[in-house]
Amino acid sequence: MGLPPPSRGPARLALLSGHYLYYHYGCDGLDDRGWGCGYRTLQTLFSWPEGQPAGVPGLAAVQAALEDMGDKPPGFRGSQDWIGCVEASLCLAHFGGPQGRLCHVPRGAGLHRELERLYSHFAGGGGPVMVGGDADARSKALLGICIGSGTEAYVLVLDPHYWGAPKSPSELQAAGWVGWQEVSAAFDPNSFYNLCLTSLSSEQQQHTLD
């Protein structure tokens, strides 16, 4: 990816396998500033592991699916209502994307309890991880983890809140839209979090074998 590792000392580092596309505010012409970041992170999840737009639903399709499957009431489609990791996991299953498993992190617990789980996830071939909270209402995707000595730990964060013309990966890195963040700084202790960890579905695994 071109980013230097965040830790200078000995550390274990694991990154997602495969490829992904960076979905962000307005990337398809729809102005979703202020409400679409969860949808954009979900789209990034859908793009994994191929890194292609095929099979990635638009925001309207996501809303239609949630309303049609009964998770959202009539009138949800066309709204600017927010979604989170629960809706993301339901949509991943509905559209046949990667499998999305949910993990709840209680308020105050912090992500330090989940570091080994995240390391195993990425080291074991897992895909991007959607993160959503309540007090922390900014969606983000985790693309990797770096665990140093003691309590030193970093996560590689992809921020969907970028609005503007397409940029190159190096420009996005330089501007901080993708980069390593210290775990204690990236997560609000006043917020609970849900994580949606993606992995190859059984259909995708079979396709890989065929």
Next chain:
Amino acid sequence: VTRAFPTTTPCSLHRFSFSTLLARALPGVSPTGACEERLSVPESTPFTAVLKFAAEEFKVPAATSAIITNDGIGINPAQTAGNVFLKHGSELRIIPRDRVGSC
């Protein structure tokens, strides 16, 4: 609904188990059991009712809660309890929904 979880269990993560009754219909949902509370519901019960009852038992808002399996699979509440039991078994958790959108 399992009440016998230790007091150190984080308040926003509640586990419960439920079963469905295939042979007879009950007038409504009811907790059963002594050491462990289980939720027994008719097979055809909308799972939204299970969610609502579990939320009431744990004193969390049903509208902003979701039920997942112990290994993290999200459950669409718009199906019958029987369907959920067949697909996902009986050991479930109720979690708060996150909602993200601010810039």
